[in-house]
Amino acid sequence: MGSTEVGIVSLVVAAVAAAGCAAKSPPQVFGRPVTLVPRSETEPRVRGELLAADDRVAYVRTKDGVREVELGSLREALVQRHGSTPGKAMIWATIGGLASGIGLTAACSSVDGNGTGGCARIGAVTAAIWLGMGGIAAASFSSSANLPVAPWDKALRPYARFPAGLPKGVSAQSLVEGPPGPK
């Protein structure tokens, strides 16, 4: 490879390495994002930041406010283990696919004699490869991103903002501030 390409590839590698480092979650001062799965198929799942969990109730800050969920009504709780989610994989693949597809189509078309249709196909195939790889990564992340936890024992508590339970004098409903929870 020429030195220019080595430099470019090094930058890309550095970017990937940086992205990999960024995926390692630093210690959080908030509770972990959780998904509470009800026993009933008709009941919706509850997603948000786990504020606290006691013997009876889990408090979850959702985008619609703080929800108190009976632990006995749950089949399981899914605690987010890492930030590499399926959604992020698809967003990255879409950005990469668009950049590669448009870039390669434009580069191909700039060479005299190459037809627009053929160049567009090269761009489309490249974008499709990106999206396909993104789909594979998303499936992988989907299975690894969440840790299933039995909500009725104390295993859920360490992941809460308040692992010892809601502090006395603090209303769960007042805890609406914080980073956006999982959607």
Next chain:
Amino acid sequence: MRERPGRLPAAILLGLWAGQAGCTITVYTPELHEPTVPVAQTKDRGQLKVHLSSGELIVLDDWKLSPDGSRLSGTGQVYTVAREPKGGPGRQDVSTADVAVLETTSSKSMFSAGMGVMATTTVLLGAATVACVASPKSCFGSCPTFYVDGAGGRPGEPERPQAEGFSASIARVLEARDVDALGLARPGGAQVGITMRNEALETHAVRRVLLLAAPRPPGGRVLAGADDRFYPTPALVPPLSCRAPEGDCLAALRAGEHGRSSSADPSDLATREEIELAFPAARGRSGVVIAARQTLLSTFLFYQSMAYVGRGAGEFLASLERGGPEAGRRAMGMARLLGGIDVEVAEGGSPWRAIGSFDEPGPIAGDTRVLPFEATGGEPLRVRLRLAKGHWRLGSIALARLGDPVTPSRLAAERVERDGRPDEPARRQLATGGGHLVTHPGDAYRLVFRLPPSAAPLELFLESEGYYYEWMRHEWLADEDPRMAALVLADPAEALRRLAPVYKAREPEMEQAFWASRFRK
């Protein structure tokens, strides 16, 4: 997309490395501890979270429990119930009676196939995209090209080809031998690696590739003559002045890679222009040295002709082969009318005399040739160039005093490699010229030559011989026009007039595309 085979392994290795390096995810698991139980500070645990009964949180970077277990102190940051920082970071001291629970976090690296897939995809496709955008021709095509190891002043294969072989040989009947000046010298006994690539939608039939080497005179050069001989010269003399239709062209000639060029005539592509240069007086055997390359005009005409032939391209090429040299000459009618750079010289007020033409085809690598003549030395020398408007890019024009012709060593490759492995049949074919080595888009062969012993540096030239077939493109079929195809063959002068407005409409775009996609370091 055709990835360069030589670069693919490196890119794949980098991609796999990135995939390996990036395919782990660190998972943090919280652990709770009683407030009065000492929590050892380890590298693995990192920070200590002190959850107070009030709901506030202290995150300590270092900590110490008093001997009686009543107080916990350390350096860190306090957070409110809403987890907003409370004051700045600093020394903290808290009674364990106020602590609800302590929390540490352990980390563990977890294999993630998804992260590996994304990292590998990003590196491979990202690098390929950036490389192709930076140099489209290296991915998407050009003429038969030759890259000399280290020609860019750095180890390995350069970005820019040093030669393009037999560009005008568009059919077997037009098979030709081509000699290109590589503009390089190497010490005697050295090994020279040259990579031959097929980077276009073409089938190349290569009969022979030889390296020619001739000792340079001290401080001078060896030049390939338009008469197929090789002349040593002690130095190149630049022009004193240059006048073109647009005015002074001296600065353009010194501009290097882009050189001097003009726009094609809007009503007749065969319209010619004149450039006049002045040099100091010369005596004895001298030569006008021209370094130039074609613009994309000839490429446009060739592709447009193929488009006019359309679905009859196969039949057309077959008739070309059956018709022999005369059919080939007719097929090249437009190129013949565009012509080369005709050169005339005059000393003082004496009449002009023609000394030959520079006519090296191809818009990619260009070439350098010397046109010899005898000078009397009486008066300053004038040089007049006649060339089709918009057909040539003049890199440099110089005057040279020429020595007696020399015979360069003609060297066959001592080794030919394909995909890093020796290819003895290909070596034999390229050395003997007994048959054709057929290459397809994306093919690459590395030829290794050994230079003979020499006290002086050896000037290098590449001799290639063969022909190629252009592949029809689906997009060209839309322009199929049998009447225009017939006109191109029967009356190329009229065809050049009719094609003038078509080319003029595309000329700025083509030039821009060409320079945007030129090879760069």
